[in-house]
Amino acid sequence: MTRIDGLGSLATSRTTQGNAAQGIEDAAGRPEGSERAAGKLDNISVSDRGRIVAEASLAVRNTPDVRADRVAALKASIANGSYASDARAIAERLLRSGSFGG
Numbered sequence: 001m002t003r004i005d006g007l008g009s010l011a012t013s014r015t016t017q018g019n020a021a022q023g024i025e026d027a028a029g030r031p032e033g034s035e036r037a038a039g040k041l042d043n044i045s046v047s048d049r050g051r052i053v054a055e056a057s058l059a060v061r062n063t064p065d066v067r068a069d070r071v072a073a074l075k076a077s078i079a080n081g082s083y084a085s086d087a088r089a090i091a092e093r094l095l096r097s098g099s100f101g102g
Contacts, residue, residue: 046054077083094100 074083
């Protein structure tokens, strides 16, 4: 990576599982990450909101794709006027499944 003033390169480091980066020192001249190398590991905690987002993301990934053939058939039946629906039956299914205010 080039420095912002263009006068040389900056090295970046990555640490994994608490291991110190090699050859990089902090302001006191100690190897950066030496606390981690001495047995202290980084910790991460995920909020409840983060867990909910992760669960929602997983649910979306596991949801089957749109059935294009079914959508096309419904569009055609709506376009030619042959589509009929029973609003009461639809409402009952929604309430029974808990998907809509039930």
